[in-house]
Amino acid sequence: MQRRTFCKLAGAGVIGAAISPASVQAAETVPLVTTRGHFDIEWGSVVRDDRYGPREYGTNGAVPGIDTGNCAGDLTVFVHGYKTKNGEAPETTSDAAGSLATSGYGGTTIGYTWDADNPLWDWWETTEIARKNGAKLAQFTVDYLDACPDATVRYVGYSLGAQVVLSAARSLSAWGAGRTVDALTLLGAAADDQSASTSGRYGPALGEVVGRVDNYWNEDDGVLNWAYGSAEWDGALGSNGVEGTPPANYRDHDVSYVPDHFSYYDAAEGCIDEVVANW
8 A cells, every 4th residue: 555545545534533531630630651752654664762771761750750759559551552642641541540440440540651642644653653652661661560569550542542552562582571461452453453363473471471462452443444444454353353363361352432543542432441450
């Protein structure tokens, strides 16, 4: 698929800029891990700013265990999707945290924000940036568990944020981290449907370092069906479920009741009640 064709087909569509309920927490108080500005796209290639190492990350000064010294016993890291701007990440995280709390989750939710707000013609490069963020999220996880060894860590990856959390699992596996992440949840995952299988990019790692993997998919997700049909010539994990044999700890959940790609973590119309119930 040529870039010009992809852009023409895209029109006003976006992947991962969610329409969510009103924020429940002031944006300036939302704990964030950030890698904003770590990657750029130059002439069709992803370039990492040499001021930052491949595992390096920053925070906004409010992350428990890392910044505040107070550990959260149950920590969920929410990773936003494509097209989310830096200034939108706190509100997006707050929306997700509010939906989780409303559904009965009693732990702490923080955000992970990355260089996602690139033009549509840079979709493939943005996907590469998401994958390169895996090592950074993995390093944060290792650091957090070093500071808070009794804590539980969960990942929630929305849309293209799925590639960040899946890549983090792959990095943790490569480092021999063992069972590190209690739960890895995918919402409308913008990843190839075979990538979570035991013969795929991420499947073996998921079986090694994650307690449970839950993929919430919707065959009527028009955004993923368009994006993967037009740009990837493949099926999406978030609209097909897994293709092939998944690891034993993996479960697909058909959430055809979610009305569109932008509502997975909406408190009223999304599937967060089911997510929390399965945790």
